[in-house]
Amino acid sequence: MPAPSTAPNLMATIVSLCKRRGFIFxxxxxxxxxxxxxxxxxxxxxxxxxxxxxxWRANVTTRADVVGLDxxxxxxxxxxxxxxxxxxxxxxxxxxxxxxxxxxxDKLGEAQCPxxxxxxxxxxxxxxxxxxxxxxxxxxxxxxxxxSASVAYLRPETAQGIFLNFKNVLEASRxxxxxxxxQIGKSFRNEITPGNFVxxxxxxxQAEMEFFVPPAQNDEWYAYWRARRLxxxxxxxxxxxxxxxxxxxxxxxxxxxxxxxxxxxxxxxxWGELEGIACRTDFDLKRHSEASGVRLEFFxxxxxxxxxxxxxxxxxxxxxxxxxxxxxxxAEEMVENEPRVVLRLHPKIAPITVAVFPLVKxxxxxxxxxxxxxxxxEAGFSxxxxxxxxxxxxxxxxxxxxxxxxxxIDGDTLKDxxxxxRARDSMKQDKVAARxxxxxxxxxxxxxxxx
Amino acid sequence: MPAPSTAPNLMATIVSLCKRRGFIFxxxxxxxxxxxxxxxxxxxxxxxxxxxxxxWRANVTTRADVVGLDxxxxxxxxxxxxxxxxxxxxxxxxxxxxxxxxxxxDKLGEAQCPxxxxxxxxxxxxxxxxxxxxxxxxxxxxxxxxxSASVAYLRPETAQGIFLNFKNVLEASRxxxxxxxxQIGKSFRNEITPGNFVxxxxxxxQAEMEFFVPPAQNDEWYAYWRARRLxxxxxxxxxxxxxxxxxxxxxxxxxxxxxxxxxxxxxxxxWGELEGIACRTDFDLKRHSEASGVRLEFFxxxxxxxxxxxxxxxxxxxxxxxxxxxxxxxAEEMVENEPRVVLRLHPKIAPITVAVFPLVKxxxxxxxxxxxxxxxxEAGFSxxxxxxxxxxxxxxxxxxxxxxxxxxIDGDTLKDxxxxxRARDSMKQDKVAARxxxxxxxxxxxxxxxx
Numbered sequence: 001m002p003a004p005s006t007a008p009n010l011m012a013t014i015v016s017l018c019k020r021r022g023f024i025f026x027x028x029x030x031x032x033x034x035x036x037x038x039x040x041x042x043x044x045x046x047x048x049x050x051x052x053x054x055x056w057r058a059n060v061t062t063r064a065d066v067v068g069l070d071x072x073x074x075x076x077x078x079x080x081x082x083x084x085x086x087x088x089x090x091x092x093x094x095x096x097x098x099x100x101x102x103x104x105x106d107k108l109g110e111a112q113c114p115x116x117x118x119x120x121x122x123x124x125x126x127x128x129x130x131x132x133x134x135x136x137x138x139x140x141x142x143x144x145x146x147x148s149a150s151v152a153y154l155r156p157e158t159a160q161g162i163f164l165n166f167k168n169v170l171e172a173s174r175x176x177x178x179x180x181x182x183q184i185g186k187s188f189r190n191e192i193t194p195g196n197f198v199x200x201x202x203x204x205x206q207a208e209m210e211f212f213v214p215p216a217q218n219d220e221w222y223a224y225w226r227a228r229r230l231x232x233x234x235x236x237x238x239x240x241x242x243x244x245x246x247x248x249x250x251x252x253x254x255x256x257x258x259x260x261x262x263x264x265x266x267x268x269x270x271w272g273e274l275e276g277i278a279c280r281t282d283f284d285l286k287r288h289s290e291a292s293g294v295r296l297e298f299f300x301x302x303x304x305x306x307x308x309x310x311x312x313x314x315x316x317x318x319x320x321x322x323x324x325x326x327x328x329x330x331a332e333e334m335v336e337n338e339p340r341v342v343l344r345l346h347p348k349i350a351p352i353t354v355a356v357f358p359l360v361k362x363x364x365x366x367x368x369x370x371x372x373x374x375x376x377x378e379a380g381f382s383x384x385x386x387x388x389x390x391x392x393x394x395x396x397x398x399x400x401x402x403x404x405x406x407x408x409i410d411g412d413t414l415k416d417x418x419x420x421x422r423a424r425d426s427m428k429q430d431k432v433a434a435r436x437x438x439x440x441x442x443x444x445x446x447x448x449x450x451x
Numbered sequence: 452m453p454a455p456s457t458a459p460n461l462m463a464t465i466v467s468l469c470k471r472r473g474f475i476f477x478x479x480x481x482x483x484x485x486x487x488x489x490x491x492x493x494x495x496x497x498x499x500x501x502x503x504x505x506x507w508r509a510n511v512t513t514r515a516d517v518v519g520l521d522x523x524x525x526x527x528x529x530x531x532x533x534x535x536x537x538x539x540x541x542x543x544x545x546x547x548x549x550x551x552x553x554x555x556x557d558k559l560g561e562a563q564c565p566x567x568x569x570x571x572x573x574x575x576x577x578x579x580x581x582x583x584x585x586x587x588x589x590x591x592x593x594x595x596x597x598x599s600a601s602v603a604y605l606r607p608e609t610a611q612g613i614f615l616n617f618k619n620v621l622e623a624s625r626x627x628x629x630x631x632x633x634q635i636g637k638s639f640r641n642e643i644t645p646g647n648f649v650x651x652x653x654x655x656x657q658a659e660m661e662f663f664v665p666p667a668q669n670d671e672w673y674a675y676w677r678a679r680r681l682x683x684x685x686x687x688x689x690x691x692x693x694x695x696x697x698x699x700x701x702x703x704x705x706x707x708x709x710x711x712x713x714x715x716x717x718x719x720x721x722w723g724e725l726e727g728i729a730c731r732t733d734f735d736l737k738r739h740s741e742a743s744g745v746r747l748e749f750f751x752x753x754x755x756x757x758x759x760x761x762x763x764x765x766x767x768x769x770x771x772x773x774x775x776x777x778x779x780x781x782a783e784e785m786v787e788n789e790p791r792v793v794l795r796l797h798p799k800i801a802p803i804t805v806a807v808f809p810l811v812k813x814x815x816x817x818x819x820x821x822x823x824x825x826x827x828x829e830a831g832f833s834x835x836x837x838x839x840x841x842x843x844x845x846x847x848x849x850x851x852x853x854x855x856x857x858x859x860i861d862g863d864t865l866k867d868x869x870x871x872x873r874a875r876d877s878m879k880q881d882k883v884a885a886r887x888x889x890x891x892x893x894x895x896x897x898x899x900x901x902x
Contacts, residue, residue, distance in 0.1 A: 061828060192595055
C-alpha cells in the first residue's frame with residue numbers, strides 16, 4: 001500500500017499525475033521548458049472549462065443582477081496609470097554588482113548565488129545595489145514603432161476592464177445598483193518568485209466580479225459575497241476543514257479598502273489564498289472619472305441624485321481553483337487489499353463524465369459500446385471509450401482521473417439490453433437499461449451529493 | 452420604412468447596434484479608445500461563449516477522435532524560431548524621411564500622409580526608405596532583466612502550442628492517427644493595417660485544430676474537413692449563398708503546404724476569409740523534432756514503423772465568426788406597417804434564450820414572471836426580465852438582439868397557469884403551461900430548424 005500522500009509529497013504526486021494523465025504539462029517542454037508556464041492537456045482543459053462554467057453559472061447565468069463582460073488584454077496605457085499599476089505595482093529588487101544577478105530585496109534571506117553551486121546562499125562579499133522598484137507588468141509595443149508613445153501593457157488584472165466599461169454596460173443593460181459585472185480572462189504578472197506549480201504563474205486566468213452597490217449597502221453585500229463565495233467551493237465538494245476565511249488586518253489593506261478577506265485553502269505547502277473578496281469603495285470609478293473626464297456614476301431616478309457606487313470584488317484564479325480541486329479530490333486507499341488512487345472530483349467538474357467499456361473485445365460488445373459512447377457524446381457528456389486491459393484495471397484508470405461513472409457492456413446487454421453502471425466513490429454497481437443511460441447520468445449528475 | 456441595410460451601411464449599422472445593445476464596445480473608450488481593440492459587453496460575451504461552445508461541441512465533445520488542449524500564450528522563444536515566425540512573419544514597411552511616418556510597402560497606393568489634411572495621398576516629394584521587414588509578433592521580456600535572453604513573444608497563433616505538446620498528448624491519451632488536438636485561445640498580431648471592426652484585430656481569439664493523419668490519408672481528410680467546417684456554419688444558420696470555399700492557387704500556398712482553402716463569407720466590405728483549412732504536411736512536427744531533438748512521431752504497432760503524421764488544420768477566428776453570425780442574422784422588415792429589426796440568430800448562439808415579461812406591472816404578474824425567470828436561469832438558460840414599456844415594444848427590443856422566445860405572463864397565467872410564448876421569426880404565439888416552460892424551451896432548442 002502506498003503511504004497516504006502527505007505534504008510535501010502530495011504536490012509531487014499531483015504534478016506527476018497531471019503530466020502522466022494529461023491534465024497539465026510543462027510549457028515548451030521539448031525546448032527545456034518555459035519557466036513557470038504550463039499547458040493544459042486533454043483532461044486539464046476539460047477540468048478548467050468546467051470550473052469556468054460552474055463559476056459563470058453560479059455568478060452570471062443563474063443571477064438576474066449580474067451580467068458578463070470580456071474585455072481586451074491590451075488596454076489604453078492611461079488605464080494602468082490611473083489604476084496605480086504603473087507607479088505602484090512593483091517588487092523591490094537589488095542587483096549583485098559582482099555576478100550581475102537580481103534578487104528580491106525582501107527575500108534576500110532565501111536568495112542563492114546563481115554563479116555558485118546550487119544551494120549556495122548569497123555571500124557577504126556580494127556587493128548589492130540599493131533596492132529599486134521593478135514593475136510587474138509585462139510591457140510591449142503596439143504598431144510599427146517602439147517609442148514611448150507605443151507602449152502597452154499586458155493587463156495585470158481583469159478588474160480594470162470592468163471599470164472602464166461601467167458606463168457602457170449601464171446604458172446597454174439598464175441595470176441599477178446593486179448589480180455586478182463579471183469576467184473571466186487571462187492576466188499577466190511578471191513575478192520574480194512564482195512557484196508551486198500552477199498556484200502562482202506569470203500567465204494565469206482570473207475570474208473576477210465587480211459588484212456595484214449603494215454605499216449604504218456596502219457591509220451587507222460584503223458579508224453576502226464572503227459567504228457566497230465560500231459556499232461555492234463547498235458546493236463543489238471542497239472539504240470544509242481545508243477552507244477558512246481570513247480577514248485582512250488593517251495594515252494589510254490597500255489604502256482605499258475598508259475591508260478585504262481571503263478564502264484560504266490548506267495546500268500541501270501551507271495555507272494559501274484561493275480567492276479574495278475586497279471592498280474597493282468608490283476608489284476605481286472615481287479615479288477613472290477624474291482621469292478621463294467621463295462621469296462614471298449612477299443616476300437614481302427615485303432620489304434624483306447621482307452617486308458613485310461602492311464596489312465589492314470577489315476575485316479568484318481559475319488555475320488555482322483547478323489545482324485546489326485536484327489536490328482536495330486526491331485520495332489513496334486500500335480496496336480489497338489493493339491500493340487505489342481516486343480523484344473524488346465533483347461530477348460537474350470531472351473532465352470525463354462517463355467511461356464506456358465493452359467487457360470483452362468480441363460478440364458485438366465493442367460495437368454496442370461505441371454506439372452508447374456516441375449517444376452520450378451527442379447528449380453533451382464528456383465520454384471516454386476503453387477496451388484495453390482487464391475491467392478492474394480500466395476502473396482504476398478512470399478512478400485516478402476522477403470519472404464518476406463507468407459503464408460496462410457485457411453479455412446481459414446483448415440479451416436484455418441492460419448495462420452495468422459503476423460509481424467511482426462507492427464502487428457500487430447498478431443495472432440500467434441502455435436506452436435509459438443518458439437519462440440516468442443526467443439524473444445522477446443533478447442529484448449528486450458528495451458522500 | 453428604413454431602407455434594407457446594404458453595404459457599406461450595414462457595417463455602420465452593426466457597429467452601432469453592437470454598442471447600443473451591449474454586444475461590443477470600443478476598448479478603453481473613456482480614454483479615447485485603444486485602436487483596433489474591442490471589449491465584449493453583456494450580450495457579446497454570451498454570443499462569443501456560445502460560438503466557442505458550439506465549436507467545441509462539434510469538434511471535441513461529440514468526437515471520439517479529437518481531444519482538447521489549452522497551451523500558454525507565452526512559450527519558449529525557440530518555438531517561434533523553429534516555426535519560422537521570428538524570421539518570416541513580417542510585413543514590409545517603409546519610412547518617410549520627411550514626416551517620419553511609416554507605411555506598408557505593399558500598400559503605398561492607399562497610403563495617406565499623416566501630417567497633411569486627411570485623405571491627402573502620399574506625395575511624390577516624400578522621400579521613402581527602402582522597405583524593411585517588420586515582425587508582426589508582439590515582443591516582451593520575462594523576468595527582471597530586459598536583455599535579449601529574456602525576450603518572449605505573444606503567440607501569433609495557437610497551432611504551435613499543439614505541435615509542442617504532440618508527444619505529451621499522445622502518451623497521455625493513447626490516441627493514434629487519424630486524431631486531432633483542438634484549442635481555443637487568444638493570439639496576437641501587431642498588424643499595421645487592422646480594420647473592419649472585429650474582423651481583423653491585433654488581439655483576437657482563435658479556434659484551431661491540428662488533425663494528424665497517416666500521410667496516405669491526407670487527401671481524404673482534407674476533403675472531409677473542408678466539407679465539415681463549411682457544414683458547421685450552415686448548421687448554425689449562415690445563408691448558403693453568402694458562403695463559398697476558395698481553393699488557394701499554387702502560388703498562394705506556403706512552401707510546405709500541398710493544399711489550402713478558405714471558407715469565405717460575403718461581408719459588406721466584400722468576400723473575406725472566415726476560416727482556413729490547410730494541409731501542413733509533416734512540416735511542423737519535423738521542424739520541431741529537429742530543433743528540439745525530441746522525436747515527434749507515431750509508432751504504428753501494426754506495421755512496427757515510426758512515421759511523422761501529416762496535418763490538416765482547420766483554423767478560424769472566434770471574433771470573426773461572431774461578427775459573421777451577427778451580420779448574417781441582421782434583417783430589417785415591415786411588420787404591420789411598422790419597421791422591425793431582427794437578428795435571426797440560431798437559438799444555440801443567441802445571447803438571450805428567453806425573455807420573460809409580465810403583461811402589466813400588477814396583479815401578481817411581476818412576481819410570477821420573476822419566478823419563471825429564475826426557473827429558466829436555474830435550468831441554464833440565459834434569461835432576461837423586462838417589465839418596461841408596451842408589450843410590442845418589448846418584443847422589438849428582443850428581436851433586435853436575436854432572442855428566439857419571449858414569454859408573457861398575463862391574466863390567463865393567474866387563472867389557468869398558461870403563459871404565451873412568442874417566436875421571434877414567425878412571430879406566432881403558443882399557449883404553454885407555465886410548469887412545462889423549461890421542457891418547451893429545451894425541446895424548441897433541440898428541434899430548431901431555420902425557416
